[in-house]
Amino acid sequence: MILRISIIYIFHLSLSQSSRIYPNESLCLTGYMTDLQSWVTKDGQLTVNDSQAIDLSHVQNVASAIEEYMENSGRRKLVDNIKYLSVAKSSLQRVPPIFTFQGNLQKSISESLEYVTFYGNSFGRIRETGAYESSINATFAKEVFPALASNTRIPSWSIGLRNVTFKRLRQLDLRACKIDTLDAFTFIGMPSLTHLYLGENKITFIDANAFSGLSNLVHIDLSRMTYVDRNDPVKALTFESMDTFAHLNLISLDLSFTPLSTRNIPLLSRLGNKLERLSICYTEIFKLRPNTFGSSPLKYLDISGNSDIISDNGTLRGLEDTLRVIYAHSTLLSTLHVFKGFKKLEILKVSHNEITDIPKTTMETLENLQVLDLGHNRISIWFSPVISSMPRLKLLSLVGNNLNMLSDVILSDISNVKYLSLSKNTMICHCLMREIYEIAYENELKMTQTPLEQITNENNIFHIGYLEYNNIITNRTNLTSACLKMDNEDTISNYFKGFPVNRSGNYLFLDYDEDAYSCLSFHTGIKTFLNEVPTCSEDMRDMPDDLTVATQSNLMLLLILLITLPILVFIYIFKRNFKYFLITMRNSAMLSLISDKDVNYVENKLFNYDVFVSYCNEDRAWVLDQLLPHVEIDCNISVCLHERDFQVGLSILENIVSCMDRSRSIMLIISRRFLLSQWCQFEMHLAQHRLLETRREDLILILVEEIPRRLRPNTLHFLMLTKTYIVWPKEESEKKEFWKRMKKSLVTQKLKNVENDSLA
Numbered sequence: 001m002i003l004r005i006s007i008i009y010i011f012h013l014s015l016s017q018s019s020r021i022y023p024n025e026s027l028c029l030t031g032y033m034t035d036l037q038s039w040v041t042k043d044g045q046l047t048v049n050d051s052q053a054i055d056l057s058h059v060q061n062v063a064s065a066i067e068e069y070m071e072n073s074g075r076r077k078l079v080d081n082i083k084y085l086s087v088a089k090s091s092l093q094r095v096p097p098i099f100t101f102q103g104n105l106q107k108s109i110s111e112s113l114e115y116v117t118f119y120g121n122s123f124g125r126i127r128e129t130g131a132y133e134s135s136i137n138a139t140f141a142k143e144v145f146p147a148l149a150s151n152t153r154i155p156s157w158s159i160g161l162r163n164v165t166f167k168r169l170r171q172l173d174l175r176a177c178k179i180d181t182l183d184a185f186t187f188i189g190m191p192s193l194t195h196l197y198l199g200e201n202k203i204t205f206i207d208a209n210a211f212s213g214l215s216n217l218v219h220i221d222l223s224r225m226t227y228v229d230r231n232d233p234v235k236a237l238t239f240e241s242m243d244t245f246a247h248l249n250l251i252s253l254d255l256s257f258t259p260l261s262t263r264n265i266p267l268l269s270r271l272g273n274k275l276e277r278l279s280i281c282y283t284e285i286f287k288l289r290p291n292t293f294g295s296s297p298l299k300y301l302d303i304s305g306n307s308d309i310i311s312d313n314g315t316l317r318g319l320e321d322t323l324r325v326i327y328a329h330s331t332l333l334s335t336l337h338v339f340k341g342f343k344k345l346e347i348l349k350v351s352h353n354e355i356t357d358i359p360k361t362t363m364e365t366l367e368n369l370q371v372l373d374l375g376h377n378r379i380s381i382w383f384s385p386v387i388s389s390m391p392r393l394k395l396l397s398l399v400g401n402n403l404n405m406l407s408d409v410i411l412s413d414i415s416n417v418k419y420l421s422l423s424k425n426t427m428i429c430h431c432l433m434r435e436i437y438e439i440a441y442e443n444e445l446k447m448t449q450t451p452l453e454q455i456t457n458e459n460n461i462f463h464i465g466y467l468e469y470n471n472i473i474t475n476r477t478n479l480t481s482a483c484l485k486m487d488n489e490d491t492i493s494n495y496f497k498g499f500p501v502n503r504s505g506n507y508l509f510l511d512y513d514e515d516a517y518s519c520l521s522f523h524t525g526i527k528t529f530l531n532e533v534p535t536c537s538e539d540m541r542d543m544p545d546d547l548t549v550a551t552q553s554n555l556m557l558l559l560i561l562l563i564t565l566p567i568l569v570f571i572y573i574f575k576r577n578f579k580y581f582l583i584t585m586r587n588s589a590m591l592s593l594i595s596d597k598d599v600n601y602v603e604n605k606l607f608n609y610d611v612f613v614s615y616c617n618e619d620r621a622w623v624l625d626q627l628l629p630h631v632e633i634d635c636n637i638s639v640c641l642h643e644r645d646f647q648v649g650l651s652i653l654e655n656i657v658s659c660m661d662r663s664r665s666i667m668l669i670i671s672r673r674f675l676l677s678q679w680c681q682f683e684m685h686l687a688q689h690r691l692l693e694t695r696r697e698d699l700i701l702i703l704v705e706e707i708p709r710r711l712r713p714n715t716l717h718f719l720m721l722t723k724t725y726i727v728w729p730k731e732e733s734e735k736k737e738f739w740k741r742m743k744k745s746l747v748t749q750k751l752k753n754v755e756n757d758s759l760a
Helices: 062-070 073-079 157-161 262-269 408-413 431-447 465-474 489-496 545-553 555-573 575-595 617-634 652-661 672-676 678-694 714-722 732-759
Strands: 053-055 084-086 115-117 135-137 142-144 171-173 195-197 219-221 252-254 277-279 300-302 325-327 347-349 371-373 395-397 419-421 518-520 527-529 609-614 663-670 699-703 725-727
Touching: 325 465, 347 465, 408 431, 609 617, 609 652, 609 678, 617 663, 617 672, 617 732, 652 663, 652 678, 663 672, 663 678, 672 678, 678 714, 699 714, 699 732, 725 732
Parallel strands: 053 084, 084 115, 115 171, 171 195, 195 219, 219 252, 252 277, 277 300, 300 325, 325 347, 347 371, 371 395, 395 419, 609 663, 663 699, 699 725
Antiparallel strands: 135 142, 518 527
């Protein structure tokens, strides 16, 4: 079978980066490798259209294919000028020794290559036990078995790169090659290398000298590492030295979606004094220390998807004069004060957090901010100008917040914004809602005369920050002209002739959808589309229409509405607290009913179980796999679990009360899911009630994850203040101490109770 090598003929990408559409998923600032580079596709195929490109992808015997290619004298001439090479998905276990092949001018292929991809091969570490069962001794022409063969160590995956100098190689793509180790001096023969892509591998160890000799390297991609067991420190990413990158001239480092342990945090402060872009999004690190990023002059930073990563105001210290783009969505951020004084900041993405207000003292310092993405937070109505304090702001997203009313102050405040998102807010219908709709529609009609203005990007080499929002702008949905039924400019001018003189605004809706931009009638609660809301008259601008009618007809009704509305808004904003209040009332009532009837504590009584364990179903695996083996086997403690020890035929309430009463102590396995379960909350209340009734110290709290104060109900907060609790550690090295403390607590409880029983 003749292996065929085709010189790639794939047309250049005609679409620029600004026209690419990204999937609707959690994007990091770095995007994906092929979002930033156009010479290779996502699956390793070349995109160049000239004789300088050779595609060996999916070829099973690369070396033989190259030799066959060289037999053609016409092709041999081209070898001297090969610039692009793809050896993707060729089932290779190591880099083949093909780079020393020479053309007519006695130049090897390694001297001309500039772009090489090995995407999708299997370069896992090859150890001494190799795949060969026998070998041939050429001298005597006899088969030699491994036991008699040389003990020389089989080379690693990078054998084909050794002792080869790539004079012009600029970019090397090693994505998805199952690499697990980067040995010392792996890339020593690539002095011109600028971009190194190592994403989607299984790298667990990086030698301190892995990148030695790469003085021109400006970008390293170590994103999307996958491990068999990320909780095993041996199988997680480990750097031999925290100074691995310190001596390079890196401008960009991508660690997106690669789990990092806390032991790797010191690395972030030693990334060199030229690093401009860093992505550590979704790396599972949290609570970084002040001045974490050292002296690096970061311009583009992504810390998204890491809970409480910048809870301390000093985490970003030192970046005030350099930072231009920051992605910090899904970080449980509760305030914007951490960004105060960042005068050069241009894009601030803080969506999917717990931000409740927009502080003017902070925002007025962001004098260059162009994009403010506050989507899916808890922002409500504001009463003094804030947005207008940012003179260069072009895009404002408030999608999915707690906005329920608009005012003249808000309309005036956002008037200079170019693009606006307000969908998924539960708005109460008011004539100002119609007005903001009409302003956006009028601007849309005017826009047909001029091209769409987009946010510009000074340097889009290493990130997609501007590109992401430009794509949103490009793909926005226009307001349908059928809503206002306007056919020509004369009709338009007549329609807008009666609008108030102070009507103004430059914004377009960025996320328009008819259902998403609807409101609820204050009087009937019926959903109403914005084009159906009555227009404003001068005496209606300060309060809703229904309130105006109420004022004229019945002053008492007005007062009731004015009192009721803030209460409803308060309940909506603090619905979690209100729900917890109702649950507390219900639990208290249930406890009052069972206190005199079912619960009958007797001092020095005999117990059926040593400990009753309360947990939610989502934590069941941890309880069965981690807790039970240590408690029942190692500590010889009898455990009562609801799924195996509840008596059939009794109600859940009766079983909970009975099992707690027959257990020496109570253990609560606390997690965020636990706090969402009403039965778990009842068990927590009952445990507290039992403590107060018996005046005994027989409660053990186990936190399987950190619970921020704002998420703790009052009962849990009281218990954590008055009882010693243990937190399940993330580090493997700390788990031994955890079980030691656990055992001591359980055994002490048991011995104390046994002693009390014997003295009775």
